[in-house]
Amino acid sequence: MPIGAGYAEAIGHHGELVQGLFEDDGAQMRRALVSLPCRQLRSKARFTANNSDQLRVIPASREKARRAAELTVNAFGRSGIGADLQIDSNIPLSRGMGSSTADVLASILAVLDWLGIEAASDDVMQIAVSAETACDSTLFRQQAVLFAHRDGVVMESFRRPLPPIDFISIDTTPGATVDTLDFEPARYDQLEIETFRPLRGLLRTAIKNADARMLGRVATASARINERFLPKPRLAEIETIGARFDAIGFQVAHSGTVVGLMFDASDLKAPVNIERATAALRQSGFEPAIFRH
Known part of the structure; x- marks a missing residue:
C-alpha cells in the first residue's frame, strides 16, 4: 500500500x-x-x-x-x-x-x-x-x-481555450439555495431545441476567433432561453446596468442563483467599466464581486 x-x-x-x-x-x-x-x-x-x-x-x-x-x-x-x-x-x-x-x-x-x-x-x-x-x-x-x-x-472539443473574460458576479437570491441534482432538468420546446444548433455554431466561431463579444451574445441567448425554467430576480435591471458600461453580455448558473456580467478582458477600457458597473450595482442594492481572468 x-x-x-x-x-x-x-x-x-x-x-x-x-x-x-x-x-x-x-x-x-x-x-x-x-x-x-x-x-x-x-x-x-x-x-x-x-x-x-x-x-x-x-x-x-x-x-x-x-x-x-x-x-x-x-x-x-x-x-x-x-x-x-x-x-x-x-x-x-x-x-x-x-x-x-x-x-x-x-x-x-x-x-x-x-x-x-x-x-x-x-x-x-x-x-x-x-x-x-x-x-x-x-x-x-x-x-x-x-x-x-x-x-x-x-x-x-473546440481545441482552444475560451477568450479571456472578466466578469462581475451577482447572487440574485442570497438567501436561497439550489440543489443541482434536485432541480428538474429543463424541458425545452422544439423552437428552443432548434435554437441551440446555431448557438453551437456561433460558439464554435467565437472560440476559434477568440471573439469575446460574440461569446457574450451566445451566453446571453442561452441565459434567456433558460430563464423560463429558473428565473433570476431583477435580471433585466442587471442587464441594463451592464449595457450602460459596455458589458459584452451576461451568463447565468442554469441551475443556480448567480448572474455574471461579462467584459472583454482584452479591452483596455474594461477595468474602468467594471468598476463603474460594480458601483452602479451596489447603488441598486446588489452585492457584486469582481472576478478577473
Whole structure:
C-alpha cells in the first residue's frame, strides 16, 4: 500500500456560458454545457491512508467527495483501504458554482496521486458522474469543450481555450439555495431545441476567433432561453446596468442563483467599466464581486 498522502485541487466555475440540448453525431440528443471556469475558486483534497477499514471525509458533509474517492480506490483494485479525505474549498455551496464537482474531481485526482496513477480524462469523468449523477467540464482547463454533464462525455472539443473574460458576479437570491441534482432538468420546446444548433455554431466561431463579444451574445441567448425554467430576480435591471458600461453580455448558473456580467478582458477600457458597473450595482442594492481572468 502506498505511504504518504495524495494531493490535488480542482477549480470551480461561475455557471455556464451555454446549456441546452445538442445533437451528438447527428442522431442522439444530449444535455450538454460549456462552463465558465473560475480559477479563483478552488477545492483542495488530501488523501491519506489510515489503519482502519473506513474511508472518512472531513468535513463529514462532503459525502459526494467521499463517494468519489471510494469509487476511485475500487476502480483501481484497492478496495477496503481505510483512509482520511480532507477537503478545503472556498467555493460557495448551492449557488451553481461547481462546489460538488470541484470536491469530487479533487478527491479523484488526490487518490490517483496517492496511487501514482495517471488516468485518462474520460475515466476520471465517468467516476465523477457515478459519484454525483452530473458534473461540470472544469477538468478540461486547457481547452473549451461542450460537455454532456449527465453522461460524462465530451461532445465537442473546440481545441482552444475560451477568450479571456472578466466578469462581475451577482447572487440574485442570497438567501436561497439550489440543489443541482434536485432541480428538474429543463424541458425545452422544439423552437428552443432548434435554437441551440446555431448557438453551437456561433460558439464554435467565437472560440476559434477568440471573439469575446460574440461569446457574450451566445451566453446571453442561452441565459434567456433558460430563464423560463429558473428565473433570476431583477435580471433585466442587471442587464441594463451592464449595457450602460459596455458589458459584452451576461451568463447565468442554469441551475443556480448567480448572474455574471461579462467584459472583454482584452479591452483596455474594461477595468474602468467594471468598476463603474460594480458601483452602479451596489447603488441598486446588489452585492457584486469582481472576478478577473
